[in-house]
Amino acid sequence: AAYAKGRPGEDSAWVEQHPASSCETRVYDDYQEMLEKESLEVVGVCLPFFQNPEASIAAARRGIHVLSEKPAATDLSDLARLEHQVRQSGIQYSIMLNMRTLPIFRAARQAVQQGAIGEPILISSQKSYKYGAKRPWFYRERKTYGGTIPWVGIHALDYMEWVSGQKYTHVAAYEGNKAHSQSPGCEDHAGLLLRLANGGTATCHLDLLRPEAAPTHGDDRLRIAGSEGVLEVWGIEERVRLLGPRGKSGDLPLPPAVDFFTAFVAELRGESQPLVSSVEAFDITRTCLKARDAADTGTWVAL
Amino acid sequence: AAYAKGRPGEDSAWVEQHPASSCETRVYDDYQEMLEKESLEVVGVCLPFFQNPEASIAAARRGIHVLSEKPAATDLSDLARLEHQVRQSGIQYSIMLNMRTLPIFRAARQAVQQGAIGEPILISSQKSYKYGAKRPWFYRERKTYGGTIPWVGIHALDYMEWVSGQKYTHVAAYEGNKAHSQSPGCEDHAGLLLRLANGGTATCHLDLLRPEAAPTHGDDRLRIAGSEGVLEVWGIEERVRLLGPRGKSGDLPLPPAVDFFTAFVAELRGESQPLVSSVEAFDITRTCLKARDAADTGTWVAL
Incomplete structure (x- = not known):
């Protein structure tokens, strides 16, 4: 697994303490670099909100499934570009309507x-x-x-x-x-x-x-x-x-209660219907x- | 005191049972007749709602204070005529915002x-x-x-x-x-x-x-x-x-709690400010x- 900082100077010490972190967890200064160097199946997107659609599009272009913070985008033109890319890529996309x-x-x-x-x-x-x-x-x-x-x-x-x-x-x-x-x-x-x-x-x-x-x-x-x-x-x-x-x-x-992340992974594995479908998210x-x-x-x- | 029916055939037997009723309480089939024959200081208006402004105007024309059911009128033109008449007559007018x-x-x-x-x-x-x-x-x-x-x-x-x-x-x-x-x-x-x-x-x-x-x-x-x-x-x-x-x-x-009718009478007697002024009612x-x-x-x- 890998983590990309929201901005280059960000203090990411907390990532090492996270239960999902291991000695193999790489930390990048930039999500573009992470997407290039890693071979990821799914990403969680949580940047300053206006940057979320661009990062989701970048992941979708590489065929990586996306679970994003809501809203999917902060303006209608970003939303339209994101929808188009998600449809084109055929990835599974959802937002945190927890x-x-x-x-x-x-x-x-x-x-x-x-x-x-x-x-x-x-x-x-x-x-x-x-x-x-x-x-x-x-x-x-x-x-x-x-x-x-x-x-x-x-x-x-x-x-x-x-x-x-x-x-x-x-x-x-x-x-x-x-x-x-x-x-x-x-x-x-x-x-x-x-x-x-x-x-x-x-x-x-x-x-x-x-x-x-x-x-x-x-x-x-x-x-x-x-x-x-x-x-x-x-x-x-x-x-x-x-x-x-x-x-x-x-x-x-x-x-x-249902765990949101577990439900998204079950969706990716084809084991259950989406909790929040991409159509609903958009x-x-x-x-x-x-x-x-x-x-x-x-x-x-x-x- | 006097009571006028909402419509001629109305059963007004309940009026006689009312604590405010006495052997001197007259019952009329029609409020116009009541206003002509009685010498009233104040009326309570509670007809089918669309008829309330006309009855309030009739009372105001005779200088009789009015406590009406709300709304004061059911259309803007009736409301304008009522406001004009209340101002002209100088009566005190209020509605039951109890x-x-x-x-x-x-x-x-x-x-x-x-x-x-x-x-x-x-x-x-x-x-x-x-x-x-x-x-x-x-x-x-x-x-x-x-x-x-x-x-x-x-x-x-x-x-x-x-x-x-x-x-x-x-x-x-x-x-x-x-x-x-x-x-x-x-x-x-x-x-x-x-x-x-x-x-x-x-x-x-x-x-x-x-x-x-x-x-x-x-x-x-x-x-x-x-x-x-x-x-x-x-x-x-x-x-x-x-x-x-x-x-x-x-x-x-x-x-x-405050009693609405008592408060209106106190207002008429100049003993207190209106609970609901005519300006607020309109x-x-x-x-x-x-x-x-x-x-x-x-x-x-x-x-």
Whole structure:
């Protein structure tokens, strides 16, 4: 195995301490050099976000499978080039939508699929994180960070669709930065309004305003009101509560968690279906970038 | 005191049983007749919703103070005529935004005013009601009902502003009817996205999808993320939870409830400021009607 630094001067001492590291693990200053010298089957891509699509394209060109940080790209033209290269190369590509591994979202998805709330009609969600003292330099500008909708909102937009089984058709959005003016590209609040293909509605709100002293980093929530009942997912409490049609209500039992990396390797070996397919990875990234456009332009945008 | 039926055939037997009723209480078939024959100081207006502005105008013309069901009107032209007449007559006018009387919202407003969360940045709210078996005939059509944003959403739009002290500048919305097709004018779900004058964002979702067997009729929620902390109001649990800047968090003590009618009479007697002023009543109604326009047209609408 090999590791390439995000930039030449990076301190990579931690790599040697990593359980996956061995005496044969090579460290490179540059991913291009690593790709040339090593014979790799799969790479994990996690650079400053704007650099992820170029690195993924470089790997794909060599026929190397890619598991990338989300979003797949921070602008639509990079995304189109990446999609083209992944299709051409025939590699397997996925992004780290790791919330799909959580028992709470898996239980909720299964309940919806089993008809526990009838047809999903109104979906709402919350992502709330601490800003954190250690945001790296590339969070400061839109060009390098991409924006809070593609970086944070992508989880909520993904689990709203994945749990409900409903697709978005249009998006309106608004966002801004009021509490962290040193990072103008890192919006600290955003709201999204989406139309669903079945005529239903979705809303989502995001923030990086959670107090630093709060007991958890995040506070994820999902609610789906359907034609027959209401389902709610509470991240901090790790609870999924169902309010069913005939007063039948209570917490759902939770299945075991799935390991994201193990699942990706199983996919590569043909042992299982993708947890996040390349089509899904590109679609949800495109949705986020169009939602960012909707916020930038103050218009509804078709998806 | 006197009571006028909503329509001539109405069964008004309940009026005689009402604690405010006496042997001198007259019952009329028609409010015009009542206004002509009685000498009233104040009327409560609660007709099928589309008829409320006309009845309020008739009372205002005679110099009678009005406490009306919300919304003040179900279209913008009726609202403009009503505003004009109320100003001309110099009467006191208010609408039943009774959520302002609840200890939870009063405590939340006081905490924000005292700076508990710094500057409000991201506001979100939920109104969820049962549809109910007994919706009267006028809920079926937009023309007579007005819509779920003006009827249900008005509470959330009001308490988001009233608690946070922030004003809206623009709104986008989407809504529909999927579970109660017999009442096409009564949307059973809606989502709203609003920009705040300070650059912040608000979202709101409404539904009439709460299962009939649920333990309460409604499930109101309000959350405000500010520059210094997060405040949440839980209607069912009657709790206001503050997550403050230095880990200082917990439930706020609740003040006593206020009686809406008593407060209005105190206002008429000059003993207190209005709980809901006529300007606020007209402004929030206009916001709701414009939000309905935003949903109808699929555009952002300036407020």
